[in-house]
Amino acid sequence: MKEKIKIGPFHPELEESVYFKLVANEEQIIQEVEVINGFIHRGMESLITSKNFMQNLILTERVCSLCSNNHPFAYALAVEKLAGITVPKRAEALRVIADEVKRVASNLFNVAMLAHLTHSHELMKETMQTREYMQDLKEIIWGNRMDMSANQLTGVKYDLDEKKIKLILETLQIVQPQLKTLKEKFETDETLRSRTVGVGILPREKALELGVTGPVARGSGINNDARVKTPYALYGELKPKVSLRDECDVHARAIVRFEDAIEAVRMVKDVITNLPEGTTYVEKKPQVPAGEITVRVEAPRGELLYYLQTDGSQKPKRMRWKVPTYTNWEALKVMLKDNKVENATIIVNSIDPCISCTER
Amino acid sequence: MNIEELNNALKTKLNFYELKEDQDSYGNPIAWIKLKEKKDIETVARTIKAYHGRCIVATCFQNDDKTHSIIYHFDIDGLIINTQVDTDNATIHSITSILPSANWAEREIREMYAIEPIGHPCKDRLFLDYSIAKGVLNEYIPFSKISVGITESDILWKKVNEGEN
Secondary structure (H helix, E strand, O other): OOEEEEEOOOOOOOOOOOEEEEEEOOOOEEEEEEEEOOOOOOOHHHHHOOOOHHHHHHHHHOOOOOOOOHHHHHHHHHHHHHHOOOOOHHHHHHHHHHHHHHHHHHHHHHHHHHHHHOOOHHHHHHHHHHHHHHHHHHHHHHOOOOOOOOEEOOEEOOOOOHHHHHHHHHHHHHHHHHHHHHHHHHHHOHHHHHHHOOOOOOOHHHHHHHOOOHHHHHOOOOOOOHHHHOOOOOHHHHOOOOOOOOOOOHHHHHHHHHHHHHHHHHHHHHHHHOOOOOOOEOOOOOOOOOEEEEEEEEEOOEEEEEEEEEOOOOOEEEEEEEOHHHHHHHHHHHHHOOOEHHHHHHHHHHOOOOHHHHHO | OOHHHHHHHHHOOOOOEEEEEEEOOOOOEEEEEEEOOOOHHHHHHHHHHHOOOEEEEEEEEEOOOOOEEEEEEEEEOOEEEEEEEEEOOOEEEOOOOOOHHHHHHHHHHHHHHOOEEEOOOOOOOOOOOOOOOOOHHHOOOOHHHHHHOOOOHHHHHHHHHHHHO
8 A cells, every 4th residue: 555755844854845745655665756846935036136246246145055155156257257357366266265165064064964864873973073173164264154255256255364274274184084084984884874875876877867966966977077077266276086986875975975075175275275375356346248158166066057147237137046956856756766765864865955045 | 079069060950040159267168059940949959968968957038029038058068058049939849858957947937937848748836836827037026925925005904904803
């Protein structure tokens, strides 16, 4: 006999509101999946067109807290391209530092939630403690634990002096070995492995077909990392090492996130020890002529694309953004099918969903 | 894949289209294609598929003459291909059966702009409730109506007065 199971729209194991209707058989194996969205839809794309370019920087920072640095970063790249502004090298470096610090904290939060969902509470606490170093860093350098407000049109709003550089390097010195230890624990912890290895499979062909990005794609052996495929800021010089796995399961996606975090720390250290001299922004108000542009950045969850269309006025004529979860959601239907109901929330967590971004 | 290869692949299959080369601030190439016939989007989608590409997303906007334009943003191994189709009868040819990655993008266009992607395999709403009319992004809707479902002052005060009584 088939059983209907409903998860959401408000559920302790869901970070944000979404509604799953699952149909399971007698063995509690998921046979059908229906996902209902729209609980956090705010009509932001419409709101954008009623604000000027400066106001929209603030608005893009607030699409969601988890990706609050990537949105203004991509938006600034789009406006600067249309306005013909080249930002100083130091600003590019500072943008990379902010983005990669955010990536470490974001990825660690996701894997900590994975440990929580598999009831590996000690591992969860350890992971959150390591993440806390990055959160403290964000609070000290940028003044906020989530919304860093690092970007501005024509550059960045913050700068690093010797004291702050020392603090970042000292923090990374602590975090770097902890990340490696945590990754080893996630690779070997029997409780965690028993709930994640072979669970939530997304075959490579399906991943290609559905156009997934970020750790979800890389966990299925697909490299579409925007930092490598279309390098921006300093990523062309930094040459990020892309972590690819072919197991295609929840465990592979978690390990990719750890390796992304380890590589992020390497890049922050590289950038900060060779921080270019100079100003942090161009002292010029951007004059945006009529035009259109697409730009991409790599958010912790994957590719973030911005399309901006302007008509020479002070406001965007149209702006559209595509976040990683937008395509990764459809992949959940493949991942959830033929898995046990008890693994449903673990599989959902493995795409690191960001619903506020997706629904806008 | 570069823009020249893309053009060679397309010109054998399409008769009328405009192709413009562009790049971002870091020299990454961007192709802008404008199709004359909206059904040609299927040919472009098949070409993207042949090169193992994907649809990133699609952007719709209303023009001054009330017609609509849709820009599909495709990717082939890092090359962005922005392909524009115009429609004056609120329909487009769905490419979801060719590129499943276009699924959500076309469904969102349907509910926000009331443009029907003909042949789309899914008829369900994506984000908006069925009580909200299709084409909601074509209209101006006050924030108070979105958040509390009331905007006309008569209705608001009627409800307040009812509460007092």
